[in-house]
Amino acid sequence: MEATTDSRPSAGAAARPEAIVERGDIRFTVLTPRLVRLEWNAEGRFRDGRTQVVVHRALDVPPFGLAEDDRFIEIDTGMLRLRYEKGTGRFAAGNLAILVRREDGPVTWNPGDAQKANLGGTYRTLDRYDGDTWQDGSTLPLEDGLIARDGWHVVDDTQGFGLDDDGWVEERPAGDRQDLYFFGYGRDYRAALADFAAIAGPQPIPPRFVFGYWWSRYWNYSDEELRALGARFEKERIPLDVLVLDMDWHTTPGLSLRAGYEQKDIFGEASGWTGYTFNRSLFPEPGAFMRWAHGQNLRVTLNLHPASGVMPHEENYEAMAKALSWDTSTHAPIPFEGTSPRYVRALFDTILKPLEAQGVDFWWLDWQQWPESKAHPGLSNTWWLNHVFFTEMQRDGDRRGLIYHRWGGLGNHRYPIGFSGDSVISWTSLAYQPHFTAMASNVLYGYWSHDIGGHTFHKHIPRPERHLDPELYARWMQLGVFSPVLRTHSAKEASLHKEPWHFGPPYGDAIFAAIRLRYQLAPYIYAAARQAYDTGVSIVQPMYYPWPEHDEAYSHPAQYMFGNDILVAPVTTPSGAAAAAPFPVWLPPGKWYSRDGAEAFDGGGMVERSYTLEEIPIFVRPGSVIPLYPEGMRDLASVPDTLILQVFPGAQGATELYDDDGASQGYQRGEFARTRVRNRHGDRAHRVHIDRMEGQYEGRPAKRAYVVEFLDAGIPESVEVNGEALPYSAEPKPRSWSFDAAWLCIRVDLGPVSVDEAQDVVARFVPEHAAPKGLLHRMRRAADAVRYLKQVWGDISALPDDVDLAGQAARVLAYAVDEGDDEGRAERFSAAVRAFEKRYAGLAASVDATPIDDAFKRAFADRLGR
Known part of the structure; x- marks a missing residue:
């Protein structure tokens, strides 16, 4: 279906005439088989322009039946049957009914019916919430989502403000009226989201750098401190894409909040939060600082609290006043009014654009003042500021819009990304955030950014x-x-350090590994962002989208789908005295594989396991192909020449690689490329076919180096690319295959190849040389357990040699594969695997028979998973 964003002309806001059934004071518009607009106006006047929520109605008209007599109008789309009694005026339970046909039986809606099982939407902020509970004990007042187990939902746009052709606010129409959008979808939740995206606009794709690591801390950083911070990130080889500067970047007049006082502006608001002039004691040369940041491929965002207007101490106060013909003789603040075109134009032209010219890449809006516009009561200031700032950026050349602000209500999905505010640091908050993030997908708000680690402590x-x-x-x-979004942040407390190097093993190791994994997953995440734009289904998806018929999909809100192929259940409970945290996971019906592909799980029930700090419950659909970037990336400013395709076990699967320039709005104009990858796995051969790249965009590569990784693999008889046999190499190199014993995977390096030519990769096997199921998990648990024993017990020389050998099983297997001739490679591998399995089976007993402390023995067994 066609869709539009706010930056496009408003042509298309009106529905096609053939979709409309109008009779006097009522109008019905059939938008999709599941979506009908219902309008009643006492004077027979209806609106066709854009509103805050609905920006596009000129959709392809679906076939529908219309039956009418002197008394009734009946419209039937196949999915819905609407029946209205003519001449009875305002829609009510007695004159209008809509039947929704569902697989489990029809349901009928009448105006005024209350939903019984709405699945939730989102809320403006998590400020001071411990999970979903505020400091006074009240519960987070979540807004409704667009979907419910009832099978229908109604969006009431009667009181929505309009948007004119310039995207500026229009008053609500006067008079007695109703303007409702009825969604009837049964269990097809994704179809409901697609229908909403068709009329309300798609989720824009953020610039690619958004999906990297953001460093943020509420701290009065100086230029020198931030340069030192950047140097430390470089030294530790930690990738970074965004620098966030909180309020202290700017000056404040007189006695500010930081001094313990509240200087009030003309509205009685605290003015210590508002500022537009760099604090030169912290940033002597702001332009030079931002040139340094850009030289490090860092994007810079600054915090804005615009409520106090423009104060007389600001460097550009005179320029702003001149643009507004404001009398500066009294040195009075220029009051804020975001719905004034003159004020907003002057603010951008005289205050914000000069800062952008110095190097500010986008703005962090932090509106916490009066909730509604003073000029337009009922219009949310949060919603309006999101709209104004995002669309202004969209109009400024061809760069993608981007803001960083709180949720303002339906329609705000068009203005990513969200800032969820100052949550409490606790396990309860951590446990709630997966659910909160997934629920927001029910209103298409797919880009929440949380304060990773929490913001502040319990009071x-x-x-x-x-x-x-x-x-x-x-x-x-x-x-x-x-x-x-991966963004760390915290309150202004000296004890709150979240720099990864502040944490020793094993915590620092887990933090470093998490950041590296994020960057490796970037191509998968970016493709999921494109899918969100195309379909309305966000990156983070509740389990009930693909499995709506299973009650368990609703009763396990802490787990979710991340894109189409990865199921994630982040551990949100402490391990306590144990070495691993127990964390049950519900797996939907079907086969699932662990993140490394080495363990297979039968779905349809609970998986009861414990997870060490290094382990995350991640499960992948069989046959999935997950695109990854190589390790070692520093930022997402550019795309690596090499792409890794991780191929999971399973009879078949497919994926689509997605590419565009990462920065412009060209993706909305068709300037992008896709590459389809198909995977088929039989008993004796595993084939991966990479199609030619389809599509064009500026910067499209002529060549790409593909590395195909067959997970959970044994030693193949041969590996072929486009019918040509590749040689084995102990060290990975182009046009060869190698075996990674640490991942039990075959790695096929195609080297740089033309993206306009298809590549066919085949690994041929003898079934008896396959790796035993679960081998990699056992190898890793053994290595972790032996490493622990060496750390806590000074002398383990009394232990059998098999203990140390079991702890370095990957190295032993690598030697078996690499040392010797090609003919015996598979047999040597199988023999080494059998030897490890025998050692592993006796590990716990070997350690138990020693004089080591009982507590250490129990911890050793925990790490083995026994």
Whole structure:
């Protein structure tokens, strides 16, 4: 279906005439087989322009039946049957009914019916919430979502403000009226979201750098401190894409909030939060600082609290006043009014664009003042500021719009991304955020950015006792990997350090691994962002989207689908005294594989397992092909020349690689490319076919180096690319295959190949040389357990040699594969596997028979998973 964003002309806001049934004071518009607009106006006047929520109605008209007599109008789309009694005026239970046909039986809606099982939407902020509970004990007042187990939903746009051709606010129509959108979808939730996206606009794709790591801290950073911070990230080889500067970047007049006072502006609002002039004691040369940041491929965003208007101390106060013909003789603040075209134009032209010229890439809006516009009561300031700032950026050349602000209500999905505010640092908050993020997909708000690690401590915790639990932070970072945006942030407390190098093993190791994994997953995430734009289905998806018929999909809200192929259940409970945290996961029916592909699970029930700090419950659909970037990336400013295709076990599967320039709005004009990858796995051969790249965009590569990884593999008899046999190499190199014993995978390096030519990769096997199921899990648990024993027990020389050998099983297998002739490689591998399995089976007993402390023995067994 066609869709439009706010930056496009408003032609298309009116529905096609053939979709409309109008009779006097009522009008019905059939938009899709599942979506009908219902209008009643006492004077027979209807609106066709854009509103805050609905921006496009000129959809392809679906076939529908119309039956009418002197008394009734009946419209039947196949999915819906609408019946209205003519001449009875306002829609009510007695004159209008819509039947929704569902697989489990029809349901009838009448105006005024209350939903019984709405699946939730989102809320403006998580400020001061511990999970979903505020400091006074009240519960987060979530808004309704677009979908419900009832099978229908109604969006009431009667009171929605209009948008004119310039995207500016229009008053609500006067008079007695109703303007309703009825969605009837049964269990087809994704279809409901697609229908809403068709009329309300798609989720824009953010610039590619958004999906990297954001560093943010509420701290009065100086230029020198931020340069030192950047150098440390470089030294530690930690990738980074965005630098966030909180309020202290700007000056504040007189006695500010930081001094413990509240200087009020002309509206009685605290003016210490508003500012537009760099604090030169922190940033002597702001332009030079931002040139340095851009030289490091860092994007810069600054915090704005615009409520106090423009104060007389600002550097560009005079320019702003001149643009508005404002009398500066009294040195009075220029009051804020976001719905004034003159004010907003002057603000951008004289205040914000000069800062952007210095290097500000986008704005962090932090509106926390009066909720509604003073000029347009009922218009949310949060919603309106999101609209104004995003569309202004869209109009400025061809760059993609991007803001960073709170949720303002339906229609705000067009203005990513979200800032969820200052959540409490606790395991409860961590446990709630997966559910909160997934629910937001029910209103297409697919880009929440949370304060990873939490923002502030419980108010009842004494300051000397406030410290960040490293296990909690490591687990929160793992959630961040599988979130729309990975951004750490915290309150202004000296004890709240979230720099990865502040954490020793094993927590620091887990944090580093999480960030690296995020960057490896970037091509998968970016393709999921394109899918969200095309379909309305966000990156983070509740389990009930693909499995709506299963009650378990609704009763396990802490797990979700990340894109189409990956199921994630981030660990949100502490391990306590144990070495691993127990965390049950519901797996939907069918086969599932662990993240490394080495373990197979039968779905349709609970998987009861414990997870060490290094482990994340990640499950992948069989046959999936997951695109990855190589390790070692520093940022997402450019796309690597090499792409890894991780191929999971399963009879067949497919994926589509997605590419565009990562920065412009060209993707909306068809400037992008897709590459289809298909996977087929039989008993003796595993084939991956990479199609030629289809589509064009600026910067499209002529060549790409593909590395195909067959997971959970044994030693193949041969590997072929386009019918040509490749040689084995102990070290990965182009036009060869190697075996990675640490992942039990065959790695086929195609080298640079033309993207305009298809590539066919085939690995041929002898079934008896396949790796035993679960081998990699056992190898890793053995390595972890032996490493632990060496750390806590000074001398393990009394242990049998098999203990140390079991701990380095991957190295032993690598030697078996690499040492010797090609003919015996598979047999040597199988023999080494059998030897490890025998050692592993006796590990717990070997350690138990020694004089090592019983507590260490139990911890050793925990790490083995026994």
